[in-house]
Amino acid sequence: AQSVTxxxxxxxxxxxxxxxxxxxxxxSVSVYLFWYVQYPNQGLQLLLKYLSGSTLVESIxxxxxxxxxxxxxxxxxxxxxxxxxxxxxxxxxxxxxxxxYKLTFGKGTLLxxxx
Amino acid sequence: xxxxxxxxRHLIKEKRETATLKCYPIPRHDTVYWYQQGPGQxxxxxxxxxxxxxxxxxxxxxxxxxxxxxxxxxxxxxxxLELGDSALYFCASSSRTITGELFFGEGSRLxxx
Numbered sequence: 001a002q003s004v005t006x007x008x009x010x011x012x013x014x015x016x017x018x019x020x021x022x023x024x025x026x027x028s029v030s031v032y033l034f035w036y037v038q039y040p041n042q043g044l045q046l047l048l049k050y051l052s053g054s055t056l057v058e059s060i061x062x063x064x065x066x067x068x069x070x071x072x073x074x075x076x077x078x079x080x081x082x083x084x085x086x087x088x089x090x091x092x093x094x095x096x097x098x099x100x101y102k103l104t105f106g107k108g109t110l111l112x113x114x115x
Numbered sequence: 116x117x118x119x120x121x122x123x124r125h126l127i128k129e130k131r132e133t134a135t136l137k138c139y140p141i142p143r144h145d146t147v148y149w150y151q152q153g154p155g156q157x158x159x160x161x162x163x164x165x166x167x168x169x170x171x172x173x174x175x176x177x178x179x180x181x182x183x184x185x186x187x188x189x190x191x192x193x194x195x196l197e198l199g200d201s202a203l204y205f206c207a208s209s210s211r212t213i214t215g216e217l218f219f220g221e222g223s224r225l226x227x228x
Contacts, residue, residue, distance in 0.1 A: 034216075036219075042221065043205065043219050043220060043221040043222050044158070044205065044207075044219040045219075046216060046217075046218075049216060090157060090158070094217075100145070100146040100163065100165040100170050100171075100209065100211075101171075102148060102160045102163055102171050102173065103148070103160070103207075103217050104160065105157040105158050105159075106157060107156075107157045108157050
């Protein structure tokens, strides 16, 4: 089975500051890794994913995450956050190789960007 | 582009009543997943269907059942509702041609009074 640990339940930052949301995973098999974002009263939107290849993946809105196999981590970073980045961020993992394997989510990190 | 459609978006029921949630996956997606997200909680996997057969089962109560129909839409049936069933229920779909990614619907918010 796979599991995900998000080390911070809440991260408050000021606008234009850098931010890192931490995610560690546990699995005995190869995995795919994801970050999903959930804005208040909305569904889950995929932010970025790591399947294979380059360990650094980027989203279109400035977030990036780096897969570190030795540390079993997939931390999410942004060099300068905006008020609109305020949301809940979920790290998720699924077994690789099968298209129908379920996602397992972490507990989530609430990012609050203050002016 | 078409997304995952869930209905109803909001549902209010009394204790011990029954509720049915529907999910219409993205066309040509072959797998449907159901998740339950309680207030302030992470989404918990309930059950999934691959090509209309149950493929995995998570923390779905015995009072709940689900199925996937020939047109690939899925329904989650919840009976003997309890206050603790109040949650946001997400449906997601995936396709073997798009590696790894699950596409989520906007969710159905169930309130049990």
